[in-house]
Amino acid sequence: KEISEKNLDEAFSDLQMALLANDVAYEAAERINHRVKETLEGVQIGRLQSKKDAIREALYDAILDALTPDSPVNLFELLEQRKKANEPLIIMFLGVNGTGKTTTIAKITHMLQKRGYTVVLACADTFRAGSAEQIQIHADRLKVRVLSRPYGSDPASVAFDAINHARARGVNVVLIDTAGRMQTDKNLMAELQKIHRVAEPDLVVFVGDALAGNDAIEQAKTFNEKIGIDAAVLTKVDADAKGGAALSIAIATGKPIIFVGVGQKYSDIESFNPEWFTEKIAP
Amino acid sequence: KLGSALHQAVQKLLRSAVVDEKAVKELVKDLQRALLQADVNVHLVMDLTKRIEERSLKEAVAPGISRREYVVKVVYEELTSILGQKVVPLKFTPGKSNIYLVVGIQGSGKTTNIVKLGRLLKKEGHSIGVVAADTFRPGAYDQLKQLADRAEIPCFGDSKEKDSIKAAKKGVKHYQSQKTEVILVDTAGRHKDEKGLIREMQQIAKAIKPDEIILVVDGTLGQQASTQAEAFNAATPIGSIIVTKLDGSARGGGALSAVAATGAPIKYIGTGEKTKDLEKFQPTKFVGQLLG
Ligand SMILES: Nc1nc2c(ncn2[C@@H]2O[C@H](COP(=O)(O)OP(=O)(O)OP(=O)(O)O)[C@@H](O)[C@H]2O)c(=O)[nH]1
Ligand SMILES: Nc1nc2c(ncn2[C@@H]2O[C@H](COP(=O)(O)OP(=O)(O)OP(=O)(O)O)[C@@H](O)[C@H]2O)c(=O)[nH]1
Ligand SMILES: [Mg+2]
Numbered sequence: 001k002e003i004s005e006k007n008l009d010e011a012f013s014d015l016q017m018a019l020l021a022n023d024v025a026y027e028a029a030e031r032i033n034h035r036v037k038e039t040l041e042g043v044q045i046g047r048l049q050s051k052k053d054a055i056r057e058a059l060y061d062a063i064l065d066a067l068t069p070d071s072p073v074n075l076f077e078l079l080e081q082r083k084k085a086n087e088p089l090i091i092m093f094l095g096v097n098g099t100g101k102t103t104t105i106a107k108i109t110h111m112l113q114k115r116g117y118t119v120v121l122a123c124a125d126t127f128r129a130g131s132a133e134q135i136q137i138h139a140d141r142l143k144v145r146v147l148s149r150p151y152g153s154d155p156a157s158v159a160f161d162a163i164n165h166a167r168a169r170g171v172n173v174v175l176i177d178t179a180g181r182m183q184t185d186k187n188l189m190a191e192l193q194k195i196h197r198v199a200e201p202d203l204v205v206f207v208g209d210a211l212a213g214n215d216a217i218e219q220a221k222t223f224n225e226k227i228g229i230d231a232a233v234l235t236k237v238d239a240d241a242k243g244g245a246a247l248s249i250a251i252a253t254g255k256p257i258i259f260v261g262v263g264q265k266y267s268d269i270e271s272f273n274p275e276w277f278t279e280k281i282a283p
Numbered sequence: 284k285l286g287s288a289l290h291q292a293v294q295k296l297l298r299s300a301v302v303d304e305k306a307v308k309e310l311v312k313d314l315q316r317a318l319l320q321a322d323v324n325v326h327l328v329m330d331l332t333k334r335i336e337e338r339s340l341k342e343a344v345a346p347g348i349s350r351r352e353y354v355v356k357v358v359y360e361e362l363t364s365i366l367g368q369k370v371v372p373l374k375f376t377p378g379k380s381n382i383y384l385v386v387g388i389q390g391s392g393k394t395t396n397i398v399k400l401g402r403l404l405k406k407e408g409h410s411i412g413v414v415a416a417d418t419f420r421p422g423a424y425d426q427l428k429q430l431a432d433r434a435e436i437p438c439f440g441d442s443k444e445k446d447s448i449k450a451a452k453k454g455v456k457h458y459q460s461q462k463t464e465v466i467l468v469d470t471a472g473r474h475k476d477e478k479g480l481i482r483e484m485q486q487i488a489k490a491i492k493p494d495e496i497i498l499v500v501d502g503t504l505g506q507q508a509s510t511q512a513e514a515f516n517a518a519t520p521i522g523s524i525i526v527t528k529l530d531g532s533a534r535g536g537g538a539l540s541a542v543a544a545t546g547a548p549i550k551y552i553g554t555g556e557k558t559k560d561l562e563k564f565q566p567t568k569f570v571g572q573l574l575g
């Protein structure tokens with residue numbers, strides 16, 4: 001017999017709970033369920049058990065579809081393009097406090113160097129205590145130059161310095177670190193918009209904590225609305241994260257997650273694998 | 284946030300003409316959604332709302348109070364039974380050096396909130412010292428030192444020290460010899476699956492014998508909150524919780540789950556990046572605001 005709206009609702013309740021338990025934001029779980037309902041309405045399915053299997057299968061596909069980007073960001077293609085044009089690739093990192101932006105920049109620097117690219121860092125976090133010292137230590141270990149200015153300076157001017165430096169010396173990549181900030185803080189978001197205007201980055205990367213719950217959707221949505229993001233990195237996936245934050249970010253922005261952080265060492269960064277995350281998130 | 288959503292759910296119940304089974308079930312559904320969106324642990328939400336529903340429908344209402352007032356009373360009681368009824372102060376014994384070991388997941392806000400706490404306690408008239416025992420994170424000593432300097436609080440540490448246990452012991456010894464009343468020890472971030480780091484945390488606690496271990500919980504923490512808190516508590520008994528970053532859009536439900544999992548009360552909340560942005564957690568005020 002046909003799957004009716006009421007039958008679907010009952011079966012969906014358990015699966016919805018499973019998604020929530022895997023840290024998918026409430027709104028994202030609702031949207032995914034809605035998509036699955038649309039897919040299945042009117043479809044002919046047998047007994048109740050196979051009904052549940054049909055829903056589970058459709059849910060798996062819906063999650064995989066949401067996590068697989070329509071327009072993927074291929075970092076290495078972009079790098080080659082800019083290199084051929086003799087221009088530095090400019091990447092700006094943003095996100096709320098403590099998600100792992102600075103550490104992710106260090107990891108990406110290491111990754112790019114292994115592939116033969118030259119990198120310069122911009123410490124555009126001119127606010128937080130110890131931010132310059134932290135990134136300087138990474139820069140020393142990685143043997144790259146980091147441009148910074150005294151605490152309290154205009155962060156946009158640091159980005160500007162680094163880009164000029166890269167252009168003058170033919171450096172392939174500029175990675176711009178910004179201070180963590182709550183996306184609800186109007187002044188700090190205005191500051192970020194200014195850095196964005198001055199730096200004109202090729203890529204804006206949102207760095208999100210895989211341990212965040214419902215806030216992941218709020219963060220990603222607002223940073224995307226106010227600044228515009230091109231891609232995301234999900235950090236601390238090694239902290240037994242259930243993976244739901246990936247779905248929340250994908251649904252909130254439609255932008256691809258390109259890397260995941262799986263630890264604190266420079267090598268602890270991997271390409272985002274939609275199938276792996278779907279296996280983890282899907283009930 | 285969580286407050287206004289629960290507030291709306293309760294107000295809806297209070298406005299309904301009759302408080303019957305249907306109205307209570309609707310309240311429970313609204314409560315569930317509000318609590319889940321606030322990151323409260325899924326199982327905890329189900330248990331809590333099941334109890335609220337049972338009590339609201341089955342318990343005899345005391346004379347002189349309406350069934351609807353009774354339902355609000357039940358919600359209030361169930362939430363405060365988790366969060367506690369009164370403000371719980373930091374464990375403090377006058378006339379000696381009180382040692383507080385501060386632990387938590389990477390990036391949760393330990394370093395920043397240690398200085399905030401130091402500043403608050405200094406205002407209350409205590410002598411304070413912070414110890415930089417995070418020997419892993421690049422710039423950890425500089426970060427703590429800069430924050431402490433601004434708050435005019437002494438900071439003990441050595442950016443070249445590689446051994447965190449040694450760093451903790453040396454710092455505590457230093458302040459004990461100065462008869463400092465409050466010693467706050469900063470540690471590196473860690474999570475439950477970093478077994479070596481969890482062991483290190485146990486070794487630090489064994490070495491300095493803290494009077495209280497404070498778990499710093501990120502206000503944005505989702506469903507992992509209870510599992511992580513449980514693991515920390517199993518390794519080193521947690522005495523209290525500080526919930527940070529509640530100035531953003533996060534509602535802190537994860538912290539509620541952490542309290543439920545460890546029995547450790549929330550004593551302070553972080554509401555911003557500046558050193559003044561720390562408040563004492565008041566559970567009844569929190570629940571009272573929740574229920575309007
Ligand atoms: N376990 C784990 N820890 C991580 C990961 N990424 C970053 N960290 C840790 O998270 C903490 C915060 O990292 P930072 O790079 O300082 O974060 P941030 O976003 O730059 O922080 P702010 O600049 O203060 O907003 C550090 O202790 C990092 O080592 C990861 O993938 N796994
Ligand atoms: N908005 C806001 N930011 C906070 C709050 N508490 C801490 N932060 C910020 O969160 C980020 C991380 O804080 P830290 O003190 O470095 O965190 P941590 O736990 O010591 O990090 P690790 O040592 O790497 O584990 C910094 O950018 C802080 O300024 C808070 O209550 N509100
Ligand atoms: Mg940073």
Ligand SMILES: [Mg+2]
Binds near residue numbers: 393394395423
């Ligand atoms: Mg720290």
